[in-house]
Amino acid sequence: xxxxxxxxxxxxxxxxxxxxxxxxxxxxxxxxxxxxxxxxxxxxxxxxxxxxxxxxxxxxxxxxxxxxxxxxxxxxxxxxxxxxxxxxxxxxxxxxxxxxxxxxxxxxxxxxxxxxxxxxxxxxxxxxxxxxxxxxxxxxxxxxxxxxxxxxxxxxxxxxxxxxxxxxxxxxxxxxxxxxxxxxxxxxxxxxxxxxxxxxxxxxxxxxxxxxxxxxxxxxxxxxxxxxxxxxxxxxxxxxxxxxxxxxxxxxxxxxxxxxxxxxxxxxxxxxxxxxxxxxxxxxxxxxxxxxxxxxxxxxxxxxxxxxxxxxxxxxxxxxxxxxxxxxxxxx
Amino acid sequence: xxxxxxxxxxxxxxxxxxxxxxxxxxxxxxxxxxxxxxxxxxxxxxxxxxxxxxxxxxxxxxxxxxxxxxxxxxxxxxxxxxxxxxxxxxxxxxxxxxxxxxxxxxxxxxxxxxxxxxxxxxxxxxxxxxxxxxxxxxxxxxxxxxxxxxxxxxxxxxxxxxxxxxxxxxxxxxxxxxxxxxxxxxxxxxxxxxxxxxxxxxxxxxxxxxxxxxxxxxxxxxxxxxxxxxxxxxxxxxxxxxxxxxxxxxxxxxxxxxxxxxxxxxxxxxxxxxxxxxxxxxxxxxxxxxxxxxxxxxxxxxxxxxxxxxxxxxxxxxxxxxxxxxxxxxxx
Numbered sequence: 001x002x003x004x005x006x007x008x009x010x011x012x013x014x015x016x017x018x019x020x021x022x023x024x025x026x027x028x029x030x031x032x033x034x035x036x037x038x039x040x041x042x043x044x045x046x047x048x049x050x051x052x053x054x055x056x057x058x059x060x061x062x063x064x065x066x067x068x069x070x071x072x073x074x075x076x077x078x079x080x081x082x083x084x085x086x087x088x089x090x091x092x093x094x095x096x097x098x099x100x101x102x103x104x105x106x107x108x109x110x111x112x113x114x115x116x117x118x119x120x121x122x123x124x125x126x127x128x129x130x131x132x133x134x135x136x137x138x139x140x141x142x143x144x145x146x147x148x149x150x151x152x153x154x155x156x157x158x159x160x161x162x163x164x165x166x167x168x169x170x171x172x173x174x175x176x177x178x179x180x181x182x183x184x185x186x187x188x189x190x191x192x193x194x195x196x197x198x199x200x201x202x203x204x205x206x207x208x209x210x211x212x213x214x215x216x217x218x219x220x221x222x223x224x225x226x227x228x229x230x231x232x233x234x235x236x237x238x239x240x241x242x243x244x245x246x247x248x249x250x251x252x253x254x255x256x257x258x259x260x261x262x263x264x265x266x267x268x269x270x271x272x273x274x275x276x277x278x279x280x281x282x283x284x285x286x287x288x289x290x291x292x293x294x295x296x297x298x299x300x301x302x303x304x305x306x307x308x309x310x311x312x313x314x315x316x317x318x319x320x321x322x323x324x325x326x327x328x329x330x331x332x
Numbered sequence: 333x334x335x336x337x338x339x340x341x342x343x344x345x346x347x348x349x350x351x352x353x354x355x356x357x358x359x360x361x362x363x364x365x366x367x368x369x370x371x372x373x374x375x376x377x378x379x380x381x382x383x384x385x386x387x388x389x390x391x392x393x394x395x396x397x398x399x400x401x402x403x404x405x406x407x408x409x410x411x412x413x414x415x416x417x418x419x420x421x422x423x424x425x426x427x428x429x430x431x432x433x434x435x436x437x438x439x440x441x442x443x444x445x446x447x448x449x450x451x452x453x454x455x456x457x458x459x460x461x462x463x464x465x466x467x468x469x470x471x472x473x474x475x476x477x478x479x480x481x482x483x484x485x486x487x488x489x490x491x492x493x494x495x496x497x498x499x500x501x502x503x504x505x506x507x508x509x510x511x512x513x514x515x516x517x518x519x520x521x522x523x524x525x526x527x528x529x530x531x532x533x534x535x536x537x538x539x540x541x542x543x544x545x546x547x548x549x550x551x552x553x554x555x556x557x558x559x560x561x562x563x564x565x566x567x568x569x570x571x572x573x574x575x576x577x578x579x580x581x582x583x584x585x586x587x588x589x590x591x592x593x594x595x596x597x598x599x600x601x602x603x604x605x606x607x608x609x610x611x612x613x614x615x616x617x618x619x620x621x622x623x624x625x626x627x628x629x630x631x632x633x634x635x636x637x638x639x640x641x642x643x644x645x646x647x648x649x650x651x652x653x654x655x656x657x658x659x660x661x662x663x664x
Contacts, residue, residue, distance in 0.1 A: 191583070206584050207514075243559060251523070
C-alpha cells in the first residue's frame with residue numbers, strides 16, 4: 001500500500017464523515033422553520049437547481065445567493081446595530097473631543113437626547129459615522145469593532161449584538177452551502193464593520209461580504225504600509241446600489257436573493273430577472289413578542305413597495321411569527 | 333449497503349481520481365519553469381505554508397494570492413490589449429459617428445496616425461475607452477468583448493489575444509490552487525473586460541477578478557432591470573489603488589503577490605508587510621526574441637523602482653529568458 005493510496009483512503013474516511021453529517025442534516029435541514037409554504041418553497045427550489053436530471057439544474061459555480069444583513073440575518077431594532085456602535089464610540093472618544101459638548105449631533109449623543117438625535121437626519125448620522133469610523137488604519141478600526149462586540153449588550157435582550165442573529169437564517173445559509181451555493185452578504189451596513197464577525201457568526205468569509213464603504217488610502221508610515229480610513233463616503237450599498245455592487249464585486253447575477261426591506265427590492269428584481277430558476281424571499285417582521293413587528297410605516301427597515309412587488313411576483317414572504325419556531329440562535 | 337454508504341463510496345472513487353491527478357502533477361508541478369532560484373523559491377514557499385508540521389503553516393482560507401494581468405499573465409506589447417480592443421471598437425463604430433473624422437483622438441485612430449495617438453495622453457485614451465466601453469448594458473458590453481476575442485488577432489503572433497498567456501504562469505496558478513490557494517487577478521485593466529475570459533483562460537471566476545471600473549447604474553427598461561455602463565471613471569486599480577482594492581474586495585491581505593511593473597509595487601509592499609511567510613514575485617521581461625525585453629525606460633509596464641525594491645527586499649525576480657522554457661500556452 002503506497003503513500004498515495006493511504007492518503008486516498010484517509011481522505012475517504014474524512015469524506016465519509018462529512019457525507020454522513022450532510023445526510024443526517026438532510027433529514028430536516030431547516031429544523032427552526034415550521035412546515036408551511038415558505039419552508040416548502042425553499043426546499044423545492046434547492047432540490048430543483050441541484051437535480052442533475054432536471055432541466056432547471058444550475059452548475060455549482062452559478063449558485064450565488066445574496067443576503068441583506070440588517071433585519072434579514074440579525075435584528076435592526078431599536079436602532080441599526082452599527083449606529084449603536086457609532087454612538088458608543090462617540091461616547092468613548094468624547095474626552096478627546098471637548099468641542100463635542102456644544103456641537104450637534106455629538107451633544108445629543110452625550111446627553112442621551114434621542115429627540116434631537118432623531119432630528120439630525122442623514123447629515124447628522126454621517127457626522128457620527130465619520131467621527132467613529134474614519135481617521136484610523138483598517139486594522140485599528142477592526143480592533144475597535146471586535147472590542148465593542150465583546151463588551152456591548154443589546155438593551156432589550158441583554159445579549160451581545162452578534163448573538164441576535166436569526167437561527168432559521170443560519171440554518172438556511174448552511175443548507176444552501178451544503179448544496180453547493182456560495183453565500184454572500186450585500187448590506188447597507190459598513191463592509192469593514194461586518195467583516196469583523198461575518199466569518200464566525202455566519203460562516204461567510206470577508207471576501208463574500210459586500211457593504212457600504214468609506215474611502216481609504218494606502219500610505220507608508222515609518223516605512224510600514226498601512227491603509228487609512230478617510231472621512232468620505234465611497235459607496236452606499238442600498239436600493240439601486242445593491243445590484244450595482246453585486247455586479248461590481250461578484251460579476252455574475254445571483255440565482256437567489258434574501259432581504260427584508262424596500263432597500264432590497266432592486267437586488268431582488270435583478271435576481272428575479274435572470275434566466276432559469278430564481279428564488280426571492282422577504283423576511284416580514286410580524287412578531288412583536290419574540291422580536292419586532294413593523295413594515296410599511298417603519299423608519300427602520302421599511303417594507304412597503306417590496307411587499308406589493310413580492311405579492312405580484314409570487315416571491316416568498318416569511319411570516320416570522322408563523323414560519324419560525326425559534327428566532328435567535330442559542331445563547332453561548 | 334444503504335444509499336449513504338453507496339454515495340460515500342462513489343465520492344471516494346471520484347476523490348481518489350482527483351488525488352492521483354494531484355500526485356501525478358506533483359512530480360513536476362511547473363514543467364515550463366527551468367530549474368533555478370525562481371522555481372525553487374516558489375516551491376519552497378508553497379511547501380512551507382502547506383506543511384501542517386511547520387510553524388509557518390497557513391490556514392487554507394488565508395492562502396490568498398493576487399496576480400497582475402497585463403505583462404504578468406499575458407503580454408502587453410506593442411500596446412495594452414484592451415487599448416487595442418478600444419481602437420478596434422472605435423473603427424467599428426465610426427460609421428455611426430461621422431463627427432469622429434475631424435475629432436481627436438478618433439481621427440488618429442481612423443487614419444492609423446500612431447504619432448498623434450501617442451501624443452493624445454491619458455485624456456485621449458480616456459475618450460477612446462469611454463466611447464468604446466460605456467453607454468450600453470453590462471451584458472451588451474460582455475458580448476462585444478467576446479466577439480473581439482474570437483475575431484481579433486495579435487499583429488506579431490497572429491493569434492487570438494487570450495492565447496498570448498504565459499504557460500509558466502498558468503502552471504503557477506494551477507499549482508497554487510492545487511495547494512489550497514485562492515487565486516485573484518488585481519489589474520489596472522477593466523474588470524468587465526477581463527471577466528469575459530478569466531474563467532476559461534486562467535481558471536479564475538468573475539468574483540475573483542479585481543480591476544479598474546467605470547460607474548454603472550441600475551434601471552428598469554420596459555420593466556426589465558438592466559445595469560448600464562456610464563462614461564465616468566469609478567476606480568483605477570493601479571499603484572496605491574491596488575492595496576486599496578484588495579482591502580475593499582477581499583478584505584484580507586494576500587500572502588503572495590505577483591506583478592511585473594511599478595504599478596504593482598504597492599501591492600507587493602502591502603503583501604510583504606503582513607505577518608508570517610510572504611511571497612512576492614516580479615516577472616522581468618528579458619526575452620526580446622520570444623516575447624519582449626523592457627523595464628526601466630518602457631512607457632508600457634515600466635519596471636524601475638520595483639526592480640530596486642525587489643533586490644533590496646529579496647523578492648523573486650523571474651528572468652523570462654532564463655527561467656521559462658516555454659513562453660506562451662500551446663495553440664489550440
